[in-house]
Amino acid sequence: MMARSDVLEAVVLGTEFFRRGVDALPDEALKGESLLPGWSRAHVVAHVGFNALAIGRLAQWAATGVESPMFASVEARNAEIADGALLSSDELRELFDESAVALDRYWREIPESRWEHPVRNGQGTVVPVSETLWMRAREVWIHGVDLNVGTSFADIPAAVLERILGDIKGVWQARGESSIRLRVVDAGRAYSGAADAGVQVSGSLAALTAWAAGRGSVGVSSGAWAPAAAPRWV
Template identity: 40%
Template sequence: MSEFGWMEAGGQYLARKVDAAVEAGLDGASQLPGWRRRHVVAHVACNARALSRLVHWARTGEERAMYPSREARDAEIEETARIPAPELAALSAECDRELREDLAGLSDLQWNTKVRTAQGKIVPASEIPWMRARESWIHAVDLGAGGSFDDFPDGLVDMLLSDVTAAMENRPQGPALLLVPLDRARTWRVHPGGRPDDADLVERVALVRGSAARLAAWLTGRGPAPEPGAPSIGPWL
């Protein structure tokens, strides 16, 4: 499945978990510290709007940041989270649909336009479907309404592992890891600072085994270490 396909499937998965969260109560605690379920729903709605700003940038050449500032992002989420539950669920679905429609209107040339993520990374607009797919699937789990990394498509899990380990390699510090998914024919490695030949790091590499889904959940801060003795890891974003 392509990134666009994962994005569409993620939107459907998210909508089902939002419905389950509404039934369970949006004022209940989510799996993200300090956030109720309604904050997670508000965040995914606001994220779709923010990514649509990047699509506008790619389509028109007029620069538009995802968010004016971290403070503005947080304020938008708080304001959106106050919307009554049925309307908030409908808004989440509407924003997701509008983003997909916006993306479908990009030309081949516009897909290559460089835009800037909320973390300041410069990427082509073709990265936006993956950014949204990642957001939809992971935050569907964060709702605490029955979602699980075990539900994720295998290809999506593999791309998450590649994405997160690449981000970890860009950090100057952190544990060196050899990730061995028991349900895959390949492994993933992390060499902090991108130093695969550092003899000291090679000696300290930690072997971590588990299912690919459990490894992805752990690396993204959504689950415990797959086995005892795994090193502590920092936030992935």
């Protein structure tokens, strides 16, 4: 388990990683294709910006005790992203920068005694507000790759990759997807899954995490074949 200070550092570094990706894009390229089907880079930037504000609402909930959900509904969230993708390049860059600053401020306003205050994440699950740090770290690192600027999961720190992969396996197991065993070849160990699992998928930690997160099968194998798409996790 990562300490809160380590997760906060992952947020800071992940935010810088995402910002470098945005800064590398000329204005017109922001409307180009991301690595997410059906989403432009503008969709990704808008989503990450609005995600900061949504997580900020959870931080305010914890700080004040007044319930403030991430978003009114899934439909409202999707509409917000669609509208955000139509913003100008300057507005998108401003949205990302200002929302990141606002989220940091909201976190700083949480009294130490309230960091375990329960809030509900986007799936409706009750979690301590301290979990929002990790929610944000995961968001900026994964979507920093989705910007399609030449980065990959190999650019994500190992500790972050391990926790992302652990999250995904936890979702699979909760859904009864126990037939997959992951073998991390650069760590020389099986990550998780039953020894007699029907499918074993092997690859580096970065490649396995990318595959498990639904980002392709480059660098992973299942016997002599490339594995099928991983089960959904979100």
